[in-house]
Amino acid sequence: MMKITMQNKHTSLIHIPVLLKETIDCLNIKSNGTYLDCTSGFGGHSSKILENLTTGKLYCFDQDEIAIKYLKRHFANAKNVKFFNQNFTGIKQFPEKTFDGIIFDLGVNSLMFDDSTRGFSYNLNGPLDMRMSKQTSLTAQYIINHYSKQELNNIFQQYGEVKKPYRIVDTILNRRAKNAITTTKQLSEIICSNTPGSFIRKHPAKQYFQALRIVVNDELNVLKQALTTSLKLLKINGILAVISFHSLEDRIVKQIFNNASKSHDIYDSNVPLYAQKKACYQLINKKPLRPSLAEINRNKRSQSAKLRIIQRIG
Ligand SMILES: C[S@@+](CC[C@H](N)C(=O)[O-])C[C@H]1O[C@@H](n2cnc3c(N)ncnc32)[C@H](O)[C@@H]1O
Numbered sequence: 165m166m167k168i169t170m171q172n173k174h175t176s177l178i179h180i181p182v183l184l185k186e187t188i189d190c191l192n193i194k195s196n197g198t199y200l201d202c203t204s205g206f207g208g209h210s211s212k213i214l215e216n217l218t219t220g221k222l223y224c225f226d227q228d229e230i231a232i233k234y235l236k237r238h239f240a241n242a243k244n245v246k247f248f249n250q251n252f253t254g255i256k257q258f259p260e261k262t263f264d265g266i267i268f269d270l271g272v273n274s275l276m277f278d279d280s281t282r283g284f285s286y287n288l289n290g291p292l293d294m295r296m297s298k299q300t301s302l303t304a305q306y307i308i309n310h311y312s313k314q315e316l317n318n319i320f321q322q323y324g325e326v327k328k329p330y331r332i333v334d335t336i337l338n339r340r341a342k343n344a345i346t347t348t349k350q351l352s353e354i355i356c357s358n359t360p361g362s363f364i365r366k367h368p369a370k371q372y373f374q375a376l377r378i379v380v381n382d383e384l385n386v387l388k389q390a391l392t393t394s395l396k397l398l399k400i401n402g403i404l405a406v407i408s409f410h411s412l413e414d415r416i417v418k419q420i421f422n423n424a425s426k427s428h429d430i431y432d433s434n435v436p437l438y439a440q441k442k443a444c445y446q447l448i449n450k451k452p453l454r455p456s457l458a459e460i461n462r463n464k465r466s467q468s469a470k471l472r473i474i475q476r477i478g
Pocket of ligand 1: 179180181182202203204205206207208209210225226227228231250251252253269270271272273274296386
């Protein structure tokens with residue numbers, strides 16, 4: 165296992181927090197408020213929230229055991245923070261209208277990418293794992309070696325947005341009939357050798373690895389569940405801020421936020437009439453906030469980030 169120190173050879177910090185100022189500014193933190201960081205990672209956003217609290221409280225979730233161990237050590241002296249090594253769907257354990265602010269900074273942390281043994285990187289050789297939490301059992305290796313041709317095509321089309329994965333899936337099926345495909349390098353080589361043309365702009369394995377990661381961690385379903393719960397957990401005037409990193413995530417955030425901020429027609433059988441029920445939430449930004457060029461230059465991984473913010477008003 166990779167040793168965790170504040171510095172590692174790939175990044176100046178373990179994980180450089182993305183859109184940090186924008187996220188903290190939008191939370192408008194009250195020093196006695198209660199906050200929830202659903203993806204605390206290596207504590208970039210959590211640290212800034214804590215700095216602004218006096219009697220307030222912060223609750224931190226992360227399903228990555230390594231991140232939670234680090235957080236517990238890093239915040240050992242902070243009395244007003246609690247950690248949960250759980251999937252963020254576990255936030256439903258809180259009672260309604262509990263939080264002044266909730267944040268999600270989705271996806272994987274940089275250490276997961278930089279640690280070859282986690283299997284997230286197509287640039288490093290390691291086992292085809294891709295689990296964010298070792299408590300779960302489905303791995304990318306199982307999917308690649310056991311799912312049917314149709315299932316693999318669907319996964320790469322739906323979650324990797326690859327138009328025609330057929331040749332690569334056929335090669336995977338041929339290879340695995342001889343020997344199990346067990347490493348990121350083997351899979352990456354299959355993808356590269358079956359992708360015509362150069363790939364200066366984007367590595368051809370990127371979308372395939374994204375698709376597998378989404379399925380291994382059931383990322384889109386847990387996001388839908390947790391966002392719906394989060395809206396209910398906000399106090400009046402409370403803020404929910406979500407940073408997403410690819411279009412499938414952002415689409416879910418956008419749809420859930422747009423729906424929550426629309427007034428709805430409801431049928432009142434006593435009158436009987438249709439009445440307008442005013443929305444209980446308002447969008448803070450119609451268009452998502454994006455990192456500045458300076459931030460992208462400092463941290464290439466921020467490039468695709470989008471921050472959407474919604475406030476409870478009723
Ligand atoms: C982009 S990182 C967050 C980094 C953090 N904001 C920081 O500044 O260090 C995303 C984190 O969310 C965690 N994560 C992703 N999906 C999760 C889920 N469904 N439940 C709990 N944690 C999750 C990952 O383990 C990862 O540590």
